[in-house]
Amino acid sequence: MIQQLLESALQHAQAGRPQEAERLFRQVLALEPRHAQAWQNLGVALAQQGRVQEAMASFQQALVIEPNYPEALYNLGNAYRDSERVDDAMAAYRQALVARPNHGTARLNLAAALTSVGQVDQAIGILRRLVQDEANFVMAHSGLLFTLHFHPDSDGPSLLAEHRQWNDRHARPLRSLIRPHENPGGAGHQRRLRIGYVSADFRFHPVGRFLAPLLAHHDHGQFEIFCYGDVRRADEMTGRLRGDCDVWRDIRGESDQRVAELIRQDGIDVLVDLSLHASGNRLLVFARKPAPVQVTYLAYCSTSGLETMDYRLTDPHFDPPGLNDANYSETSIRLPRTYWCYEPWTPTPAVNDLPAQSTGRVTFGCLNNYGKVSPAAWRAWQALLLAAPNSRLLVHAPPGTHQDQAAGALSAAGVDPRRLSFVPNAPTDDYFRHYHRIDIALDPFPYGGGTTTCDAIWMGVPVVTLAGRTGVGRGGASILSNVGVPELIANSVEQYVEMARRLAGDLARLAKLRATLRQRMQASPLMDAAGFARDVEAAYRQMWHRWCKAGP
Numbered sequence: 001m002i003q004q005l006l007e008s009a010l011q012h013a014q015a016g017r018p019q020e021a022e023r024l025f026r027q028v029l030a031l032e033p034r035h036a037q038a039w040q041n042l043g044v045a046l047a048q049q050g051r052v053q054e055a056m057a058s059f060q061q062a063l064v065i066e067p068n069y070p071e072a073l074y075n076l077g078n079a080y081r082d083s084e085r086v087d088d089a090m091a092a093y094r095q096a097l098v099a100r101p102n103h104g105t106a107r108l109n110l111a112a113a114l115t116s117v118g119q120v121d122q123a124i125g126i127l128r129r130l131v132q133d134e135a136n137f138v139m140a141h142s143g144l145l146f147t148l149h150f151h152p153d154s155d156g157p158s159l160l161a162e163h164r165q166w167n168d169r170h171a172r173p174l175r176s177l178i179r180p181h182e183n184p185g186g187a188g189h190q191r192r193l194r195i196g197y198v199s200a201d202f203r204f205h206p207v208g209r210f211l212a213p214l215l216a217h218h219d220h221g222q223f224e225i226f227c228y229g230d231v232r233r234a235d236e237m238t239g240r241l242r243g244d245c246d247v248w249r250d251i252r253g254e255s256d257q258r259v260a261e262l263i264r265q266d267g268i269d270v271l272v273d274l275s276l277h278a279s280g281n282r283l284l285v286f287a288r289k290p291a292p293v294q295v296t297y298l299a300y301c302s303t304s305g306l307e308t309m310d311y312r313l314t315d316p317h318f319d320p321p322g323l324n325d326a327n328y329s330e331t332s333i334r335l336p337r338t339y340w341c342y343e344p345w346t347p348t349p350a351v352n353d354l355p356a357q358s359t360g361r362v363t364f365g366c367l368n369n370y371g372k373v374s375p376a377a378w379r380a381w382q383a384l385l386l387a388a389p390n391s392r393l394l395v396h397a398p399p400g401t402h403q404d405q406a407a408g409a410l411s412a413a414g415v416d417p418r419r420l421s422f423v424p425n426a427p428t429d430d431y432f433r434h435y436h437r438i439d440i441a442l443d444p445f446p447y448g449g450g451t452t453t454c455d456a457i458w459m460g461v462p463v464v465t466l467a468g469r470t471g472v473g474r475g476g477a478s479i480l481s482n483v484g485v486p487e488l489i490a491n492s493v494e495q496y497v498e499m500a501r502r503l504a505g506d507l508a509r510l511a512k513l514r515a516t517l518r519q520r521m522q523a524s525p526l527m528d529a530a531g532f533a534r535d536v537e538a539a540y541r542q543m544w545h546r547w548c549k550a551g552p
Helices: 002-013 018-031 037-050 052-064 068-082 086-099 104-116 120-133 140-146 156-177 208-216 238-244 257-267 375-387 399-410 429-436 453-456 474-482 491-502 506-520 529-550
Strands: 193-197 221-227 245-251 268-272 294-295 311-314 331-334 364-366 392-397 420-423 440-442 463-466
Touching: 002 018, 018 037, 037 052, 037 068, 052 068, 068 086, 068 104, 086 104, 104 140, 104 331, 193 208, 193 257, 193 529, 208 238, 208 453, 208 529, 221 238, 221 257, 238 440, 245 257, 257 331, 257 440, 268 529, 294 529, 311 529, 331 529, 364 375, 364 429, 375 399, 375 440, 375 491, 392 429, 399 420, 429 453, 440 453, 440 491, 453 463, 453 474, 453 506, 463 474, 463 491, 474 506, 491 506
Parallel strands: 193 221, 193 268, 221 245, 268 294, 294 311, 311 331, 364 392, 364 440, 392 420, 440 463
Antiparallel strands: none
16 A cells, blocks of 8 residues: 555656645655655655755655665755755765765756855866766756856857757757748748747746746737746746736646647747756757747857757847857847846835945945855955955855855955855845945856846946956846946956945945936836837847748
8 A cells, every 4th residue: 555655646746746745645654654765755745845844854854764865865955955055955965975976966966056155166077077977967968058157267169169069969969850840931921920938937037037028018919929838836927927928838847859849839930948058948949949940048148059049139238249259159139229128026125325324334245146256256356345445245145154265265365354244045125125235236257147237226236347258247238338337347357346446435426326226227228128029029020031031
């Protein structure tokens, strides 16, 4: 009976029915309380429902019974990561690797945890070895490509070469599956087009947030919008996005081949990837070329490396014409004004008065993902704190030893570590209120901010950015250019430090910026959602005309 219950529970879990799986696993445990596999799988079912603390307890119970249970250790690491206990997560992954040295997903997630606390060199080393050991581990290879964007030595040509290797290994063998497209073209090139968006991030995520205004303003008379969602846990944003498309397809758990067939059956004309090589991507769907025109957009501004990805969307600030085109496997289509379309999504606090006017000191801040804070950025911030001795620095980071390491590095550079403080991940309203403490935001590099930069400006906080060598390093340049403050864009680390120092010494200018940035943003292309939708639609129509002209 126990075995039958266990098998049934596992079937429900694999089919994406965690509540039913939980019920059956609990029945197994009622009959056999020391069933380690049942405890472990119960934890997975609980985690799938977002009940992380209960999941953690379940994994720990499995480990009481079987201390070296690799899957329980691995999943405990995942639960720790979800709880922002990064040090504990890395320890659990390492224990899982002691128990099972070839545990590929434990190696992959250990690398992701290392990246999240800025240890990019170690993460890349783990990923390179993993890719060598498991040549067909597609997501590990994608993880390596994504992580390379965080490394200061990466440039456009080297990134393209790495991405082409991914294409050669994983995508090119699928070329035999590509079939001619039967989409009506020719004289029908002005007909209503079917646009398909593919993502695992149709949720409260930077992709979901930036996509929402576009979906809300599409011209449904000219474009029929399909969304192919591989969403692990839907939320309020998922519901909004779903309501703004014409057809929603839930592809969670479906094979890449099945998804490609579904897209072909739907007759999609322009298929849009919103992930690139980030977690949850479906690039092997695009490798099968289910739509005649394929384009990548929004996940992060880089390249897919795929021969079957025709275009990438960008803008003149991310990619000044003629500067970086050879660094992408796709043809770059520059939207005329902006790559981003922003809205704050939820009601946000009002902009407050300049904090320095009441505290008597300037506070620099960075609320970006801590993994973007490279050693080079820390060195620049150390120099800035030395150059502005009455200033403070506020950084977003999960708890862990990386905070002690950062404070130690400041102390070694001659900066009192008490001038540094950290804030953990916070609910949306609390996150926006953190900007009430910040006078000047510092964009990290080489991988700069996007959502966070927009959020800072919305809260009246000017952002000093360094225009980088790659697309991901030029997000701030795009945003600040569109808001109309290009004077905050530095072209060298030295200029970045000096620009921030001078701004900190001019409280009158800071107060004026704080009082006007939100209004300037509202009047900018960044918040012209209707105009942005027309720009994107014109790009889709341009791509479609090219395909029609070339002929199927």
